[in-house]
Amino acid sequence: MPLHRDYRLLDGPPPLADYLRLRLDSGLSPKNEAQGAGALTGSWTFRHVVDTAGDVVGMGRVIGDGAWYFLIADMATLPGHQGRGIGGAVLDALLAHIAEHAPSGAYVTLTADPPGRRLYEQRGFVDVAPGRTGMHLVTAAPGSR
Template structure:
């Protein structure tokens, strides 16, 4: 990530959270969902460009004890492949390492665009376990 970008601790404003999800191709969320995500995260960070515009984000949901889940890793398409996503995941993992008790378990659901990146940062397939999900 070059010096024109700045990583900021904490989530982006709600409107930018919703925009970054939508523009990066993640399923769009409504303002009520976004507000809950921002308020309920254990930690979050985002990256702004030289104009102060948020261009990427990521957050961690966690119990503060041992179980943490990284979500909402998204970089605006016009700023991808510049090392920003890597910097964000590194920051989130380091934040768990430094603030949680030793031995934390950090999970994520690796969509295809991020899988190589996550592998290179030490994340491994959970097989024979299987990631499972449902909607309510």
């Protein structure tokens, strides 16, 4: 589904305050300014969507080494703007960038929340289980032990 005319897909990250707000308002875990700044500067590629007022309403990024491993992250659309093709447009743009700039055979991965599963499956993503297990590790902040 193409992006509705009331929205514009932009290359690059949103401003830091918008990134932090969009994460929080779309239901992703909150991050502090240092974490957000690292996400904006440490991404391999980033896309965000603005509405006609110029407000950031959606985003997504790729973390990667530029050679073979790429992680889709921070896919978020504000609840009031969901169902309008924003997430699909962001994901399609990110995948097109990988296809254009990464070598053939690149490994593209993500962790999907249940509401996003259909979007990813429509683009060919498959569950890695039971052949593999997804895991994560949350580390303690320095000085918190």
